[in-house]
Amino acid sequence: xxxxxxxxxxxxxxxxxxxxxxxxxxxxxxxxxxxxxxxxxxxxxxxxxxxxxxxxxxxxxxxxxxxxxxxxxxxxxxxxxxxxxxxxx
Numbered sequence: 001x002x003x004x005x006x007x008x009x010x011x012x013x014x015x016x017x018x019x020x021x022x023x024x025x026x027x028x029x030x031x032x033x034x035x036x037x038x039x040x041x042x043x044x045x046x047x048x049x050x051x052x053x054x055x056x057x058x059x060x061x062x063x064x065x066x067x068x069x070x071x072x073x074x075x076x077x078x079x080x081x082x083x084x085x086x087x088x089x
Contacts, residue, residue, distance in 0.1 A: 034066070
């Protein structure tokens with residue numbers, strides 16, 4: 001999926017605050033929650049999301065999601081990552 005197509009999909013799905021983020025490598029962050037749904041696509045690199053006991057590695061072109069209120073943490077691969085992400089309140 002192209003970046004522009006994914007952004008249009010986010011908008012049509014009610015996602016707002018859509019932004020592109022360049023992320024530096026990071027071994028992980030503390031578990032946390034958001035009061036909004038997150039849906040994103042990896043533009044480049046590796047982005048790992050851990051929800052509960054499940055850790056999923058997302059690579060270029062893959063889409064990830066974290067529902068509001070769900071405890072999770074993220075890890076950024078050794079080369080960093082570039083993601084496009086939207087929030088739905």
